[in-house]
Amino acid sequence: MSAEISRRKFLKVASSAGAAIAAVPYANLAFSAAKPVEPMTLLTANASFDPVRPEMGRLISQAMKQIGWDVSLAAEDYNMGIDKVFKQKDFDMFIVRWTGRANRVDPETFTRMMFHRDGNYNKWGYDNSLVNELGDAQQKEMDVSKRREIVQEMQTVLFEDAAASPIVHPSMTNAYRSDKLDGLVPQLGEGIGSLWSDLNMTTKAADGYVRNGQTSALKNLNPVSVTDSNEFKELRTIYDRLIQVGPNGDLVPWAATSIKAVDNTTVDITLREGMRFHDGKPVTIEDVKFTFDYCKQWEAPFFISSLKKFQEIAITGKNTMRIKLSEPHAPLMINFFAQIFILPKHVWENIPGSSGVDDVLNYDNPNPIGSGPFKFDYWDRGKELKVSAFQDHFSAPKCAGMIRITYGSHDAMAAAIEAGECDRTRYILKPNLVQDLDKINGVVGKGYASHGWYGFMFNHLRGPFQDRAFRQAVDHLVPRDVIRQVIMTGFATNGGSTIAPANEYWHNASITPRANNVKMAKDILTKAGYTWDSAGKLHYPA
Amino acid sequence: MTEYLLRRVFYTLLTIFAVATVLFFVFRLLPGDPTMQVISPAMDPAVQARMKAAFGLDQPLWIQYGVYLKNLITLEWGRSFVSSQPVIEILEYRFWNTLLLMSAGMAFTLAIGISIGIIMAWWRNGVIDVVGTVSSLIFQAAPPFVTGLLLLMLLSYNLGLFPTGGMYPPGQRPDGVLGLIMMPEFWHRIILPTLTVSLYYITTPMLVMRDSMLEILGSDYIELAKAKGLRPSRVMIKHAARNALLAVVTLGSIMVGFAIGGQVVVESLFSWPGMGQLMVEAAASHDYPVAQGTFLTLAILVITLNLLTDVLYCYLDPRIQVSKKGMAT
Numbered sequence: 001m002s003a004e005i006s007r008r009k010f011l012k013v014a015s016s017a018g019a020a021i022a023a024v025p026y027a028n029l030a031f032s033a034a035k036p037v038e039p040m041t042l043l044t045a046n047a048s049f050d051p052v053r054p055e056m057g058r059l060i061s062q063a064m065k066q067i068g069w070d071v072s073l074a075a076e077d078y079n080m081g082i083d084k085v086f087k088q089k090d091f092d093m094f095i096v097r098w099t100g101r102a103n104r105v106d107p108e109t110f111t112r113m114m115f116h117r118d119g120n121y122n123k124w125g126y127d128n129s130l131v132n133e134l135g136d137a138q139q140k141e142m143d144v145s146k147r148r149e150i151v152q153e154m155q156t157v158l159f160e161d162a163a164a165s166p167i168v169h170p171s172m173t174n175a176y177r178s179d180k181l182d183g184l185v186p187q188l189g190e191g192i193g194s195l196w197s198d199l200n201m202t203t204k205a206a207d208g209y210v211r212n213g214q215t216s217a218l219k220n221l222n223p224v225s226v227t228d229s230n231e232f233k234e235l236r237t238i239y240d241r242l243i244q245v246g247p248n249g250d251l252v253p254w255a256a257t258s259i260k261a262v263d264n265t266t267v268d269i270t271l272r273e274g275m276r277f278h279d280g281k282p283v284t285i286e287d288v289k290f291t292f293d294y295c296k297q298w299e300a301p302f303f304i305s306s307l308k309k310f311q312e313i314a315i316t317g318k319n320t321m322r323i324k325l326s327e328p329h330a331p332l333m334i335n336f337f338a339q340i341f342i343l344p345k346h347v348w349e350n351i352p353g354s355s356g357v358d359d360v361l362n363y364d365n366p367n368p369i370g371s372g373p374f375k376f377d378y379w380d381r382g383k384e385l386k387v388s389a390f391q392d393h394f395s396a397p398k399c400a401g402m403i404r405i406t407y408g409s410h411d412a413m414a415a416a417i418e419a420g421e422c423d424r425t426r427y428i429l430k431p432n433l434v435q436d437l438d439k440i441n442g443v444v445g446k447g448y449a450s451h452g453w454y455g456f457m458f459n460h461l462r463g464p465f466q467d468r469a470f471r472q473a474v475d476h477l478v479p480r481d482v483i484r485q486v487i488m489t490g491f492a493t494n495g496g497s498t499i500a501p502a503n504e505y506w507h508n509a510s511i512t513p514r515a516n517n518v519k520m521a522k523d524i525l526t527k528a529g530y531t532w533d534s535a536g537k538l539h540y541p542a
Numbered sequence: 543m544t545e546y547l548l549r550r551v552f553y554t555l556l557t558i559f560a561v562a563t564v565l566f567f568v569f570r571l572l573p574g575d576p577t578m579q580v581i582s583p584a585m586d587p588a589v590q591a592r593m594k595a596a597f598g599l600d601q602p603l604w605i606q607y608g609v610y611l612k613n614l615i616t617l618e619w620g621r622s623f624v625s626s627q628p629v630i631e632i633l634e635y636r637f638w639n640t641l642l643l644m645s646a647g648m649a650f651t652l653a654i655g656i657s658i659g660i661i662m663a664w665w666r667n668g669v670i671d672v673v674g675t676v677s678s679l680i681f682q683a684a685p686p687f688v689t690g691l692l693l694l695m696l697l698s699y700n701l702g703l704f705p706t707g708g709m710y711p712p713g714q715r716p717d718g719v720l721g722l723i724m725m726p727e728f729w730h731r732i733i734l735p736t737l738t739v740s741l742y743y744i745t746t747p748m749l750v751m752r753d754s755m756l757e758i759l760g761s762d763y764i765e766l767a768k769a770k771g772l773r774p775s776r777v778m779i780k781h782a783a784r785n786a787l788l789a790v791v792t793l794g795s796i797m798v799g800f801a802i803g804g805q806v807v808v809e810s811l812f813s814w815p816g817m818g819q820l821m822v823e824a825a826a827s828h829d830y831p832v833a834q835g836t837f838l839t840l841a842i843l844v845i846t847l848n849l850l851t852d853v854l855y856c857y858l859d860p861r862i863q864v865s866k867k868g869m870a871t
Contacts, residue, residue, distance in 0.1 A: 079828065120586065171603065211712050218821060219624045356628075357621065361596040364626035380623065380715050381632065382815030382823075402715045408813045415699050416706045516871045 034531065034542040037464050039070035039093035043085070049078040051094050051430060052454070055487045056167060060095070062427025062454060062508030063183035063477045068520045068538040069523065090125050093458050093465070100172070100189025100500070101229050103339055105249035107151045107506045108331035110498040112139055117165050125461035126163050133494055140328045142194035142264045146505060147330055155497045155508040162471035166495025168484050173434040173491050175417050176424040180204050183398065184424070189248045189447035195236055196247050199373055199397050199411060202457035203423065208400025213413040217406045221368050224300045224342040225361040232339070233426065234404065237387055239370030240340035241271065242288070243333070249331060249451070249503060251255065255283070255371070259337055265330040271319040276392055277344045278375045286320050290345040298360040306336035344369055351414070373397050382406065415444060431489040447491035451503035454495070469528035475514045476521035484530040546852065553822060554849050561841040565834045566610050570603065572828065597623050610834070615662040620831040629835040632820065637834030637839065638719050639709065640805055640816035646732050649802060655744045656790060659751025660783050678745040686804055690811040697734065704734050707813030735812045739804060746791050746797055754786035794851065801845040
């Protein structure tokens with residue numbers, strides 16, 4: 001549907017769904033003896049966590065009534081929702097936002113981790129032998145073009161099986177003061193909050209510092225215990241990585257001038273020469289080896305699963321090392337080498353030691369020393385983090401530094417941008433606020449491409465979701481156009497494959513999102529043997 | 543008197559112990575897993591177990607409770623699950639921020655509230671009395687998040703007279719609390735949150751002062767003072783207001799207790815990194831050590847203030863006697 005959807009139509013869709021049962025054309029089908037499809041609950045985070053999700057949930061749950069199936073909405077506290085889904089596995093269906101983190105450019109997360117029988121995210125009981133097989137194969141395939149073929153096939157299988165229903169691929173909605181900043185470089189999934197913006201932007205501010213706004217407080221600056229994207233975002237400015245994910249999702253050599261797969265289980269690393277830590281000490285290949293050994297010894301949460309595949313780590317020259325893997329593992333490049341931070345051995349070999357903690361994961365790292373493009377100045381917890389340009393870095397920033405300011409809400413951050421107190425949003429700003437800010441002189445509000453998605457996820461172990469036809473029918477009922485145009489105010493594309501079109505290399509372009517078509521949904525259900533009683537309620541096949 | 547004091551101190555300690563115990567169990571009864579806040583639920587179960595062990599959550603509850611009580615007494619309140627920072631350090635920093643905001647709010651509230659209360663009583667049924675009564679009730683009916691938001695919209699977003707939030711301009715961190723209060727920008731930024739707090743709480747001291755004054759103004763000694771030919775201002779301030787203040791003093795500790803609760807909203811609204819904001823963050827993220835520490839600190843503050851008020855009251859009002867059983871009567 002290409003026509004713009006008006007607010008009027010949106011309201012009509014939202015309010016008329018209750019009456020839609022009466023319009024079910026199949027309501028006059030012969031009453032089936034089979035049991036009715038049981039009412040279910042759609043779980044979402046509440047509006048204070050994400051104003052978009054309950055709205056989506058309301059539309060989707062209402063839309064389900066069009067096939068004579070009752071769905072109630074439960075907008076709950078985010079933590080409780082997470083607990084229900086991931087710990088207790090006690091849910092029927094839920095709406096989630098899979099953010100477009102840099103490491104998720106690799107297809108591993110949105111394919112195998114989510115839909116393989118043993119995938120860490122797969123708490124929804126999805127089990128398809130072909131998907132399991134393809135998932136394992138892509139993980140072990142070190143040839144990128146061959147891996148791409150497998151991933152493309154996997155997307156087709158997942159789509160046809162309606163393993164989940166990607167609702168929309170939201171843009172990264174950001175805003176910045178165009179009268180102050182120049183040279184911002186957006187990155188896939190990160191928008192203008194990217195490292196490439198950090199490095200290339202210039203500011204007209206008198207002190208040369210860029211004020212970045214974010215609504216979530218910074219929790220920690222420990223590069224060993226880090227797991228959260230918020231912390232990764234700040235740590236990557238202070239600590240160097242071996243490689244970085246570039247603006248388009250491609251890999252860019254960084255502290256390592258090359259990371260070469262000699263064969264399927266052997267990786268050679270060459271470290272850049274002449275690098276220094278912020279305290280003046282040189283960065284050596286010893287530091288890199290120490291980082292791997294240290295993170296393995298302390299079971300660094302984010303890195304340990306990759307490190308377990310490291311059979312042997314050997315320094316082979318002044319700036320070179322060789323890693324022997326226990327098995328081929330293609331996602332290693334993005335999920336490990338482009339994530340892990342190089343630790344200064346002379347600092348971390350004494351931790352925990354006399355630091356007052358007995359576990360590195362409990363260390364607060366009050367004065368981080370890395371070799372990254374920015375030096376740590378101070379962190380006034382709960383308020384702001386200040387870092388200054390490290391001029392000796394091989395890719396020194398063009399601004400004098402950055403100040404990360406925590407705002408209480410999206411509205412407060414938008415007001416600060418309007419008032420000129422904040423120069424740039426570092427993460428997502430509510431789409432409607434971005435739209436409003438764009439109308440202000442000297443401010444640009446825009447959506448940037450992302451590979452993340454809002455997902456309508458099913459519990460495959462419960463009721464009708466065990467049936468592929470039912471899942472396909474449900475996918476046809478998701479009002480994607482309304483959600484995209486009204487709730488997302490146009491800052492999104494309709495969801496089809498779990499790998500977004502923005503992730504061009506891995507996306508399967510032959511997949512087009514299922515149309516929002518009630519008739520098609522009912523046809524699928526009828527063909528599968530579902531029936532409706534005289535009241536228009538949906539019944540299982542006899 | 544000594545026996546009374548000792549008894550009150552004992553009861554205070556007992557109350558603090560009860561609060562500490564309740565806090566320990568309440569946070570653990572909340573649904574949700576604290577490790578979920580720190581690491582992705584998609585991580586290997588072994589990693590989850592590793593984090594639990596690092597937090598000491600792999601121990602049975604009674605052992606955790608024992609460690610908690612021991613730490614409580616030794617003031618070793620552990621480390622935040624989220625930031626790994628020592629809880630005492632976090633509380634120390636946040637406490638001063640809250641104290642500054644609360645002191646400014648309470649000082650303004652009491653000074654203006656008491657003054658207006660005196661005027662309202664002296665010119666009873668006058669314009670100030672009527673307008674004051676009506677407007678104070680309106681302000682009390684409006685929760686701080688509404689008043690604060692309106693003030694922000696009008697004075698900050700629209701007129702640009704005040705910054706949108708924070709304690710000091712970005713990038714200009716002062717050196718300690720003294721450095722902060724010496725900063726003109728700090729005083730500029732504290733005005734709106736102070737006004738928000740004051741508008742909500744001003745009703746209590748204002749109306750209590752008014753009622754107390756009205757009662758005293760009908761006393762014989764006031765008539766006597768007037769008959770002696772003393773200046774009306776002298777009668778109002780020295781003779782009536784001084785005595786009427788006693789009722790407001792009693793309310794002081796109760797007001798502080800309420801004001802502490804109110805900081806949660808005000809601090810979140812004005813991006814003020816204080817205890818209120820910390821309470822919300824810690825409770826939402828199941829950061830048990832910080833949540834317990836925050837709530838307990840505030841409970842200790844309120845309980846201690848109540849104790850001090852009781853003791854102070856005995857000194858301020860000579861009519862109050864301490865019985866032989868150590869009870870104030």
